[in-house]
Amino acid sequence: MQIGELARTTxxxxxxxxxxxxxxxLPEPGRTSGNYRDYGAAHLARLSFIxxxxxxxFTLDQVRELLTLxxxxxxxxxxVDTVARAxxxxxxxxxxxxxxxxxxxxxxxxxxxxxxxxxxxxxxxLGPSAxxxx
Amino acid sequence: MQIGELARTTxxxxxxxxxxxxxxxLPEPGRTSGNYRDYGAAHLARLSFIxxxxxxxFTLDQVRELLTLxxxxxxxxxxVDTVARAxxxxxxxxxxxxxxxxxxxxxxxxxxxxxxxxxxxxxxxLGPSAxxxx
DNA sequence: TCTTGACCCTGTAGTTGCTATAGGGTGCAT
DNA sequence: ATGCACCCTATAGCAACTACAGGGTCAAGA
Ligand SMILES: [Zn+2]
Ligand SMILES: [Zn+2]
Ligand SMILES: [Zn+2]
Ligand SMILES: [Zn+2]
Numbered sequence: 114m115q116i117g118e119l120a121r122t123t124x125x126x127x128x129x130x131x132x133x134x135x136x137x138x139l140p141e142p143g144r145t146s147g148n149y150r151d152y153g154a155a156h157l158a159r160l161s162f163i164x165x166x167x168x169x170x171f172t173l174d175q176v177r178e179l180l181t182l183x184x185x186x187x188x189x190x191x192x193v194d195t196v197a198r199a200x201x202x203x204x205x206x207x208x209x210x211x212x213x214x215x216x217x218x219x220x221x222x223x224x225x226x227x228x229x230x231x232x233x234x235x236x237x238x239l240g241p242s243a244x245x246x247x
Numbered sequence: 248m249q250i251g252e253l254a255r256t257t258x259x260x261x262x263x264x265x266x267x268x269x270x271x272x273l274p275e276p277g278r279t280s281g282n283y284r285d286y287g288a289a290h291l292a293r294l295s296f297i298x299x300x301x302x303x304x305f306t307l308d309q310v311r312e313l314l315t316l317x318x319x320x321x322x323x324x325x326x327v328d329t330v331a332r333a334x335x336x337x338x339x340x341x342x343x344x345x346x347x348x349x350x351x352x353x354x355x356x357x358x359x360x361x362x363x364x365x366x367x368x369x370x371x372x373l374g375p376s377a378x379x380x381x
Numbered sequence: 382t383c384t385t386g387a388c389c390c391t392g393t394a395g396t397t398g399c400t401a402t403a404g405g406g407t408g409c410a411t
Numbered sequence: 412a413t414g415c416a417c418c419c420t421a422t423a424g425c426a427a428c429t430a431c432a433g434g435g436t437c438a439a440g441a
Contacts, residue, residue, distance in 0.1 A: 117388065127389085128429060136427095147436050149389055158374065165373045169355075170348050173427070183370045190359060190367035197356050197369055204349045208342060214304050215338045221303075222331050225324060233324035235331055236317045239299045240292065251417065261418090262400060270398095281407050283418055307398070 114152045115145075123160050130160065138163060138177060171200055248286045249279075257294050264294065272297060272311060305334055 120127045133139040139160055143151045159180070166176045175196055182193050224234035254261045267273040273294055277285045293314070300310045309330055316327050358368035 115389075126429075129427085131390095132428060145436095147389080149436075162373045167427090169352055170345075179370070179373065183364060183367075183373070186363070186365040188364055189361070190364045190370065191361055193364065193367055193369050194356065194359050194361065197352065197359070201349065201352050201356060204345055204352065208345050208349065211304075211338055211342050211345070215335065215342065218303055218331065218335050218338065222328065222335060225328050225331070227323070227325055227328065229320070230317060230322050230324045230327065231320040233317075233327055235327050236313070236324065239296045239313065239317070249418075260400075263398085265420095266399060279407095279418095281418080283407075301398090 114157070116150050116152070119152050119157060119160065122157065123164050125160065125164060133160070133163060136173070138173065138180070169200075170204060171196075175200060248291070250284050250286070253286045253291060253294065256291065257298055259294065259298060267294070267297060270307070272307065272314070303334075304338060305330075309334060 114122075116127050116130055119125075120130060130139065134141055139156065142153070142156055145151050162180065162183070163176055166179055167173075171179065178196055179193065182188070182190075182196075221235050221238050224238075226232065226234070230236055248256075250261050250264055253259075254264060264273065268275055273290065276287070276290055279285050296314065296317070297310055300313055301307075305313065312330055313327065316322070316324075316330075355369050355372050358372075360366065360368070364370055
């Protein structure tokens with residue numbers, strides 16, 4: 114299987130596959146006589162894993178850790194659980210941050226009376242003397 | 248006012264101030280005889296504006312646009328409103344995306360029975376044959 | 382046989398928004 | 412004169428790709 118087909122199968126750009134290889138996430142495949150990369154089922158499996166984990170928002174470092182863990186089939190999966198739960202906590206934090214932001218911005222927009230810039234509460238609130246009471 | 252004081256006043260790193268100058272967001276200040284940057288009230292006001300907008304999650308391009316708009320005091324602020332509402336929509340989208348992610352991940356974690364890796368539903372779900380029904 | 386076109390290769394630079402060095406100069410106090 | 416805090420420029424690094432530039436490979440069609 115050459116890189117283009119692997120890319121289509123996993124909905125990944127060709128450049129991204131080469132990038133994963135360069136950073137050691139995806140093992141180097143064999144080469145054809147014409148120096149084309151030649152992938153097999155194991156590569157497809159590994160890349161699918163990477164992509165799914167990325168879709169779930171894991172960082173590449175976390176993906177690397179999950180891959181290492183998953184390669185040791187006999188050990189307990191509590192380490193996997195730990196990685197996953199840490200990621201969940203990060204997501205919760207991000208959601209909370211964004212909600213606070215959203216509240217601020219919404220409040221600001223609600224005060225804009227669509228007049229001249231010099232009266233605009235949005236611009237005013239961004240100005241140097243504005244105090245943010247939150 | 249030299250750069251360190253401006254940095255402390257606006258809770259910005261010195262390097263960040265120089266970076267804003269380099270990308271044309273903050274105008275070049277005058278220099279002292281010893282080639283130190285010398286800032287005045289206008290710079291402080293502008294940097295405060297930038298920082299507040301960044302805190303609200305606007306991108307540097309959006310900040311640039313807001314600054315340009317705010318410099319024309321007589322025009323209508325509807326353009327400002329447009330930028331702010333677009334940003335709000337982006338935030339809402341991000342929150343929605345993160346919530347969907349969170350739901351997926353939470354579901355996955357709930358299925359992990361803390362056994363061996365080979366039985367772990369998290370690892371399994373990341374594998375190549377896993378179908379995601381969502 | 383020659384050429385076209387789709388595919389592949391390497392290597393490097395760009396993206397966003399900073400941050401962190403390295404290797405110096407300035408200014409003031411002791 | 413020496414220390415120290417502060418400043419200067421220039422460059423490289425971070426995440427996680429993405430986009431070239433400038434080539435090589437391979438199968439099909441005229
Ligand atoms: Zn408020
Ligand atoms: Zn307004
Ligand atoms: Zn699910
Ligand atoms: Zn498990």
